[in-house]
Amino acid sequence: MNSLKLILSNPKYFAPAWVFASLNILTGTWVLYLPFIKNKFALNDAQIGVALFCTAIGLLASIPFIPTVSKKNGCRIDYKI
Numbered sequence: 001m002n003s004l005k006l007i008l009s010n011p012k013y014f015a016p017a018w019v020f021a022s023l024n025i026l027t028g029t030w031v032l033y034l035p036f037i038k039n040k041f042a043l044n045d046a047q048i049g050v051a052l053f054c055t056a057i058g059l060l061a062s063i064p065f066i067p068t069v070s071k072k073n074g075c076r077i078d079y080k081i
Helices: 002-009 011-031 036-041 046-072
Strands: none
Touching: 002 011, 002 046
């Protein structure tokens, strides 16, 4: 329970938790539309599986570039606490 109080009371901890939760909610909502997409584009299970696999591979392939992008654009705001 103390961790929840810390996350909700400090913006430094709240921001990553909010991003993580919102991305999971977005992905969970998107997955509900897979049957509709499958029917609309006449895809079979293998094609859907390859698309999901390529999405995961693309995310993993982008990991080495994240520090460079982060250094260039910045990713931190200093809060006065």
